[in-house]
Amino acid sequence: MGNALVVANPNPSESSTEMQETKARPVPRITIQCFCEQDAMAEVLQVVSEDRRLMKTHITIQMGGIGAAIAFYESSPTPNLIILESAKSRSELLFELDTLAESCDAGTKVIIIGHFNDVLLYRELLERGVSEYIVTPVDPIQVLESISNLFNDPDANPVGQVFAFLGAKGGVGSSTICHNVGWSISETVSTDVVIADFDLPFGTLGLDFNQDPLRGIADALFAPERLDEVLLDRLLAKCSKHLSILASPGTLEREYDLGDEACEKVLTTVRHNIPYAVVDLPHVWTKWSKSMLLQADEIVITAAPDLANLRNAKNLIELIKKFRKNDGPPIFVLNQVGMQKRPEISAADFTAAIEIEPKEIIQFDPENFGMAANNGQMIEETNSRAKSVQQFRDLALSLTHRDAPEEEKSRNSLLGPLLSRLGKKHHK
Numbered sequence: 001m002g003n004a005l006v007v008a009n010p011n012p013s014e015s016s017t018e019m020q021e022t023k024a025r026p027v028p029r030i031t032i033q034c035f036c037e038q039d040a041m042a043e044v045l046q047v048v049s050e051d052r053r054l055m056k057t058h059i060t061i062q063m064g065g066i067g068a069a070i071a072f073y074e075s076s077p078t079p080n081l082i083i084l085e086s087a088k089s090r091s092e093l094l095f096e097l098d099t100l101a102e103s104c105d106a107g108t109k110v111i112i113i114g115h116f117n118d119v120l121l122y123r124e125l126l127e128r129g130v131s132e133y134i135v136t137p138v139d140p141i142q143v144l145e146s147i148s149n150l151f152n153d154p155d156a157n158p159v160g161q162v163f164a165f166l167g168a169k170g171g172v173g174s175s176t177i178c179h180n181v182g183w184s185i186s187e188t189v190s191t192d193v194v195i196a197d198f199d200l201p202f203g204t205l206g207l208d209f210n211q212d213p214l215r216g217i218a219d220a221l222f223a224p225e226r227l228d229e230v231l232l233d234r235l236l237a238k239c240s241k242h243l244s245i246l247a248s249p250g251t252l253e254r255e256y257d258l259g260d261e262a263c264e265k266v267l268t269t270v271r272h273n274i275p276y277a278v279v280d281l282p283h284v285w286t287k288w289s290k291s292m293l294l295q296a297d298e299i300v301i302t303a304a305p306d307l308a309n310l311r312n313a314k315n316l317i318e319l320i321k322k323f324r325k326n327d328g329p330p331i332f333v334l335n336q337v338g339m340q341k342r343p344e345i346s347a348a349d350f351t352a353a354i355e356i357e358p359k360e361i362i363q364f365d366p367e368n369f370g371m372a373a374n375n376g377q378m379i380e381e382t383n384s385r386a387k388s389v390q391q392f393r394d395l396a397l398s399l400t401h402r403d404a405p406e407e408e409k410s411r412n413s414l415l416g417p418l419l420s421r422l423g424k425k426h427h428k
């Protein structure tokens with residue numbers, strides 16, 4: 001797909017005149033981190049980072065090459081794309097890359113800028129899942145085109161993952177969990193997230209983030225043919241560095257009979273532009289809501305501990321499993337547990353009936369949840385010591401697959417295929 005050996009431009013200065021003719025297209029809101037060995041490369045990447053086509057990305061440039069990257073990712077999540085410069089010999093470069101692969105999350109793409117026009121090295125890099133090997137001297141436009149090809153390839157998977165949240169009954173806290181988890185992803189994974197509120201008349205997304213955007217999801221849903229990356233940009237309300245919301249109007253001046261094709265178009269457009277789309281579904285069962293639920297990459301079902309919730313959660317989970325045989329089961333969250341004097345069905349009984357253990361059991365905590373809702377804040381912003389804070393973080397890590405044990409992580413990662421083979425070789 002995006003794999004190609006980009007051979008050195010014999011005269012890099014010539015290509016600057018070709019700037020306008022480049023095939024590079026605007027790149028989605030991804031995070032890119034570069035690790036250079038030499039100042040000259042950092043300068044080239046600096047020019048790249050200032051290009052209009054990367055305007056929406058978060059791009060950083062550091063020195064220290066792959067060694068610095070290894071140290072950095074021991075404690076930080078890997079971004080959508082890592083660009084590494086290495087002037088090292090083939091064996092040294094491969095050794096360093098294998099070490100880096102151990103902390104590389106699934107879905108992270110890697111471009112290497114090397115100093116040797118070495119086909120053998122190129123092949124070995126491709127086998128390791130490296131997306132591209134560019135040989136110095138490079139000019140900014142080459143790097144731009146490589147990035148653009150990787151993230152704008154219509155045949156490649158769109159950049160975004162979709163996580164859908166649905167309550168087993170109305171009022172069980174599905175939206176609250178959806179918004180807190182979406183926020184937590186943007187804070188802990190440092191990657192761009194959009195939360196989209198599909199509860200048009202009653203949704204609380206704008207209220208929860210203390211935003212009163214003039215335009216939002218309704219404009220997109222009622223003019224899907226006009227929706228493109230430019231309109232999407234106008235409809236998003238930015239809440240923090242990595243978080244934007246597509247808010248619902250929360251008004252009753254019109255009826256909202258949504259079409260499944262319009263919903264699909266909104267999600268596809270978001271998906272092509274933003275790494276994580278967190279979808280807040282209302283407690284309704286229509287053609288569009290069912291289709292949005294079943295097409296999500298991950299599903300979170302929230303229930304409160306009573307009988308109606310149990311029945312509905314069981315029905316939902318059975319349906320999800322039936323329609324998604326090749327996916328893992330949905331994530332199940334039991335919420336508002338431990339309300340004083342209320343008889344409750346236990347987590348064990350839920351597990352026995354629906355055959356999925358709750359991923360989190362969130363206590364009924366009216367003080368913190370009430371305060372956050374009334375202040376238009378997330379729970380962590382209101383009280384970072386609230387018990388649910390860690391639970392939202394855990395859900396954020398599970399959904400983005402940042403919680404996998406080391407071994408599994410490297411198996412899933414782009415650099416995985418070779419690593420597992422290397423392992424086999426070494427353990428013979």
Ligand SMILES: Nc1ncnc2c1ncn2[C@@H]1O[C@H](COP(=O)(O)OP(=O)(O)OP(=O)(O)O)[C@@H](O)[C@H]1O
Pocket residue numbers: 167169170171172173174175176177199202204281282283335336337362363364365366367369370373
């Ligand atoms: N664990 C909790 N402890 C206390 N209050 C909670 C808890 N979880 C949610 N709430 C409160 O419950 C109310 C309903 O929450 P929310 O709107 O998120 O539910 P929902 O399932 O999305 O409802 P709807 O069916 O209206 O979409 C809110 O006031 C919220 O603050």
Ligand SMILES: [Mg+2]
Pocket residue numbers: 174175176199281282283
């Ligand atoms: Mg809701």
